[in-house]
Amino acid sequence: MARKIVLQDFTAHKHDHAKCVFDAVADAESICSARQERLTPIRKTVLELVWKSHKPVKAYDLLTQLSEFHERPAPPTVYRALDFLQEAGLVHKIQSINAYVGCADPGRTHQGQFLICRKCGDIAELDDASLTSRISENAKRVGFRVETETIEVTGLCKECQ
Ligand SMILES: [Zn+2]
Numbered sequence: 306m307a308r309k310i311v312l313q314d315f316t317a318h319k320h321d322h323a324k325c326v327f328d329a330v331a332d333a334e335s336i337c338s339a340r341q342e343r344l345t346p347i348r349k350t351v352l353e354l355v356w357k358s359h360k361p362v363k364a365y366d367l368l369t370q371l372s373e374f375h376e377r378p379a380p381p382t383v384y385r386a387l388d389f390l391q392e393a394g395l396v397h398k399i400q401s402i403n404a405y406v407g408c409a410d411p412g413r414t415h416q417g418q419f420l421i422c423r424k425c426g427d428i429a430e431l432d433d434a435s436l437t438s439r440i441s442e443n444a445k446r447v448g449f450r451v452e453t454e455t456i457e458v459t460g461l462c463k464e465c466q
């Protein structure tokens with residue numbers, strides 16, 4: 306059965322974003338403890354910075370923002386934290402713009418499908434399992450095995466149209 310859930314709507318302009326951040330950190334704490342790993346202070350700070358908005362953020366900008374809190378951390382520290390968060394499913398990497406965005410439903414394994422507003426930069430995450438299986442089926446037909454699959458769609462959000 307086709308299933309289409311909008312995990313994260315373009316609501317960034319009018320909602321209680323503090324709650325998004327709070328929920329993201331709470332999810333991260335429980336996911337880390339389920340993985341028997343620790344949400345170290347640097348991992349937590351990086352996660353909070355990624356969640357500062359629903360817009361994607363580049364690693365370089367995270368480094369600049371971090372230097373406002375601490376001594377400017379060594380870039381590898383930040384990249385390692387981002388790798389950890391990505392592996393734990395807490396953030397997604399948007400390849401086309403080489404930037405990161407917080408996952409709205411990190412408790413569940415899924416491939417990312419993203420709608421990216423080219424004007425304001427907001428991102429909505431879609432989850433359509435039928436799309437994922439269609440891609441795998443079509444790829445199999447040409448003898449290709451899919452490993453990761455991220456769909457990035459550019460356009461204009463409701464506010465920006
Ligand atoms: Zn929010």
Ligand SMILES: [Zn+2]
Pocket residue numbers: 397408409410411415417430
């Ligand atoms: Zn996600």
Ligand SMILES: [Zn+2]
Pocket residue numbers: 422423424425426427461462463464465
């Ligand atoms: Zn927009």
